[in-house]
Amino acid sequence: MLLRHTSKEVKVREGLTINPAKTCQPIGAMYAALGIHGCLPHSHGSQGCCSYHRSTLTRHYKEPVMAATSSFTEGASVFGGQANLLAAIDTIFAVYDPDIIAVHSTCLSETIGDDLQQITRKARDDGKIPEGKYVIYASTPSFIGSHVTGYSNMVAGMATQFAESTGAKKNQFNIIAGWMEPSDMREIKRLAKVMGINIVLFPDTSDVLDAPQTGKHVFYPKGGTTVAELKSSGDSLASLALGSISAEPAAIALEKKCKVPFETLDIPIGLTATDRFIMAISKVAGVNVPDEITEERGRLVDVMCDMEQYLHGKRVALFGDPDQLLPLTEFLLDLNMKPVHIVSGTPGQRFEKQMRQLLDERSPETNFKSGLQADMFLLHQWMKNDPVDLLIGNTYGKYMARDEDIPFIRFGFPILDRIGHSYFPNVGYGGSLRLLEKILNAIMDRQDRDALEEKFELVM
Amino acid sequence: MEANKIIPDPAQVREELIQKYPAKVAKKRAKSIVINDPEIIPEVQANVRTVPGIITQRGCSYAGCKGVVLGPTRDIVNIVHGPIGCSFYAWLTRRNQTKPETLMDANYIPYCFSTDMQEENIVFGGEKKLKVAIQEAYDLFHPKSIAIFSTCPVGLIGDDVHAASREMKEKFGDCNVFGFSCEGYRGVSQSAGHHIANNGVFKHMVGRDNTPSEGKFKLNLLGEYNIGGDAFEIERIFEKVGITLVASFSGNSTVRAIENSHTADLNVILCHRSINYMGDMMETKYGIPWMKVNFVGAESTAKSLRKIAEYFGDDELKARVEAVIAEETPKVKAVIEEILPRTKGKTAMLFVGGSRAHHYQDLFAELGMTTVAAGYEFAHRDDYEGRDVLPKIKVDADSKNIEELKIVADPELYNPRKTDAELDALKEKGLEINGYEGMMKQMTKKSLVVDDLSHYESEKLIEIYKPDIFCAGIKEKYVVQKMGIPLKQLHSYDYGGPYTGFEGAVNFYKDIDRMVNNPVWKLIKAPWETAGNGKGAGLEASYVTQ
Ligand code: SF4
């Protein structure tokens, strides 16, 4: 047994987190910043954080992940990190020549009390930022929230620090991407195109973290939302924020700064969340939904009808991030499956409320916990008490899946041991169909594996 | 077979590497980039701060302490005191394999423990939460040891992890609790954390169990972390030759073994950088000499085994060592002879760690490949230039912050395993006792040595030298591969290994052969890119009748 010390008996913990279902803010900020074209993320703190964040993102994407650090030593920790950040800005523009440096803080610089707004302003006043270049920032203390909060803060920072309203509206809509994969962002752009609307999608990591092999390392890959697009987001007709934790704060910022109205939606994972997404576009832009989309939807529903017998009543445990868990849970319920245990380390009253509401209506007996001590250790204990047929979550889930001998689907962040998430989406009808295929494969492979010889089926 | 490549002029390369830097940065970096001369070894600037803004390979002191040294011991509950991230990222990512003897034995390696500090803990102090966490860990698992690791904010807000540990240790009575002040800002890299870990392990673990260990030839393996099963292979060989491994620091190790390690008669050191402090401290306190060995490479393994046998000075052991070498070598030879024609004459670059960039040169030499440039991520001058340089290293502000334990001979347990005369005789025979000659002596003249290589410099080096393989870590992996050059990770081995000993050498030869000769590197260009896109003239009528 890999997790041999995990006992069945659940004891309330108040100090110790075991096997967390979340990580820290800056990695989210770093990921978001990679979705701006020509941007170098910068970690303001000691080297270690930056190294860990880059390593984890690299393992997840199997792609270069460039980011710099203020390389604090003890002196900086005592006297403040201003000198380090100013020196870093100099070095970065001279050596790596980005269009934008996106600075995020770390626990250390937050504890010291470094003020990123003041330091970056000083950098500008001191002439350290070349003409036409930018330094933006987001405060991302990890003792608040989770990696999702960090993502959200950086995306909100993009809106507040770039968006401008010229007074003349543009015929375009903002889609603010909640934490999703490059493949998902690519799919969102495709759907918008099929719907016939112009969008500014930000951030956008497609063509950044799924870059092709060309024999050349392109330091700033071709993808990413451009500065011009980000600026113009203030002139858009409306914003759709995909994800109440990871995307909505940016939409609120845009509304405050440039009076762009917004609507918050779930990330379109699964049938009904995608329906709402398509309906919202149709409504806000006043466009008809083309047949192409209706047919995509039809294909998904077709498989749901045809394969319902394998899904019905299957018990699922899941862990991950709020903005993905909500639509995923809804999708499982639409598939007539039973989400039995749900855990997210990311805290948030809004999420608690939304998830409770969904569960109260459709699955009141589900175990659900988020925030402190809502960790994989607890989830595993729940699974021992109340076994499931399927586990869905990030790579760390494979230890539980192996010990309990249950099928496992990798979903969320980080996925360290498989590829696919950067290339094939989970959003939209097509993405949901892929997710459904994975679910079916996991369940049916298990049925094949466990079937008695006389019960082994050819056709299923 | 490719002909030997023309090696560029290193002086010119050096100029190119620093050209783009702002003047102050260029001046600083220049001192860390040197042209090797194994006869008169030049000075390398090492273990100094990384310039802010430079994209560095380095991590932090916490990574060196918890991640490297303490992480691999399976039955300690390692609680990271800090916000969640630091603990999360160090969770299972270093591939320290471990093999508990029975299903009942403790193994906490697959677990991640954190106090997950929240804002109120930062503002009002986190010691209370830490103690609650220690109590909960104790109640849940009843481990033999609990270790606490401080991350950056902890030092600043003034939580006393040592006091909290002492208090809980006294309270439990049957659980050793101890802390490490390994905040990430200490020192300039992982290296500071190694030192802090050595101090803590020495103070709180070594010497707690005086049960005499069994065996005639007893040693500890220092600086071997069982990545990819490296320690398993060394254990296999030791068992074959009849050497007793008392404790390993710390791959596949247990609390008890480390606590009993002072009963061994020799310390052999693999990774000099991360554990040399332990060798010195055990020598002073208990009289156990240490010897630098290298089990990376088949020839190096044979050489190291012979050195160990020579140290124990036992004819029977020497004979067994020779027998084992004779038995293992043909298998290795058979593989390398088949592979060598495909690897010979190729070039490698190694920029990694604090000892691997040295050790792996032996394996490349066995593959007939030349190391044209190498450097460490977090080493000190002695790892480059040899320990003779130690008295000349000036202690700067960053190193001063790291405690040097004052060690004296233990009044009861000090027992010099060899007399001075015996040690001298061994040295006469060429055994380097308590010494290490460093990486540069082994590298060719005019090869390039770069400490703390930056991302920018690595791209330049690749452009200029076009090596056949580049060795570094995960952050560099896909950057270099995007340039069409295979990168071998020498921290994680790309999830392969082991690479130590005889079986490890075979694994490595095969992996490198596969990587440098993989047809995929020739498939990068699409046919229309090489043939000229759109230059076709339509289909030719080439219908052939019989
Ligand atoms: S110190 Fe904070 S920012 Fe850095 S890795 Fe740890 S939790 Fe994350």
Ligand code: SF4
């Ligand atoms: S916060 Fe400090 S200890 Fe933690 S990863 Fe960052 S540098 Fe290392």
